[in-house]
Amino acid sequence: MNAPLAIFDIDGTLCDTLEVDDECFCSVASELLQISLASWEESPQVTDAGIVDWLWRRYRSRAPTQPEIEAFVARYEAALSRQLNQAPSRFAATRGAAPLLDCLRREGWHVGIATGGWSRTALLKLRAADLPVELLFASSDDSPDRVTIFELAKRRADATYHGIHERVVLIGDGLWDIRVAASLGWALLGVGCGERGARLRQGGATAVVDDFLDGNEVLRLLRGCAVPSIPLSAAAASARA
Numbered sequence: 324m325n326a327p328l329a330i331f332d333i334d335g336t337l338c339d340t341l342e343v344d345d346e347c348f349c350s351v352a353s354e355l356l357q358i359s360l361a362s363w364e365e366s367p368q369v370t371d372a373g374i375v376d377w378l379w380r381r382y383r384s385r386a387p388t389q390p391e392i393e394a395f396v397a398r399y400e401a402a403l404s405r406q407l408n409q410a411p412s413r414f415a416a417t418r419g420a421a422p423l424l425d426c427l428r429r430e431g432w433h434v435g436i437a438t439g440g441w442s443r444t445a446l447l448k449l450r451a452a453d454l455p456v457e458l459l460f461a462s463s464d465d466s467p468d469r470v471t472i473f474e475l476a477k478r479r480a481d482a483t484y485h486g487i488h489e490r491v492v493l494i495g496d497g498l499w500d501i502r503v504a505a506s507l508g509w510a511l512l513g514v515g516c517g518e519r520g521a522r523l524r525q526g527g528a529t530a531v532v533d534d535f536l537d538g539n540e541v542l543r544l545l546r547g548c549a550v551p552s553i554p555l556s557a558a559a560a561s562a563r564a
């Protein structure tokens with residue numbers, strides 16, 4: 324298919340929700356496991372389902388049961404909803420995100436959204452930021468594995484838009500997004516300012532933007548950005564990191 328496909332991550336990419344999300348996730352984990360969780364960075368898989376699995380294995384020496392996972396999702400969604408009521412500004416879209424999605428579609432791009440988060444909390448964030456929920460193609464509901472999630476999002480986008488997309492660009496803010504793109508042979512546009520942006524460049528991103536305010540520049544970078552250049556062994560090992 325001639326039309327290129329842009330697949331956007333949510334937290335830290337389309338939505339400026341990294342802080343509130345992390346706060347709610349860690350407080351629910353701390354409450355349910357009676358621990359004091361400050362960071363999940365040691366989790367081998369950076370997805371909600373993957374982190375919960377890692378937490379239970381670490382603190383309960385077993386995998387979480389389905390009811391435990393459901394209880395986690397429900398509490399986490401409730402925590403985010405409370406924050407949304409109290410401080411809606413913590414759920415803003417990244418600057419320029421909505422106009423960019425419109426612009427891309429006008430320019431003939433196909434657009435999808437995928438996330439390592441669960442769909443319920445992902446939809447809450449997209450609605451809060453007034454972004455198109457119908458573009459969410461895959462989430463942690465589908466798999467704890469980030470590569471599998473994004474691969475599935477692409478397959479669903481192919482089905483939705485009736486054709487196999489040859490050029491795919493992942494737009495993401497995490498080092499794990501770089502690894503997913505490298506594993507799947509997709510181009511990558513990083514999103515992050517200051518130190519976060521520098522980390523993405525060091526991690527192999529060939530193009531990084533602070534935000535999406537300059538639509539023409541973002542479009543130019545989306546057309547030109549390349550598959551991140553990280554050693555394949557590192558991509559395979561750490562796509563799950």
Ligand SMILES: [Mg+2]
Nearest residue numbers: 332334335496
């Ligand atoms: Mg992210």
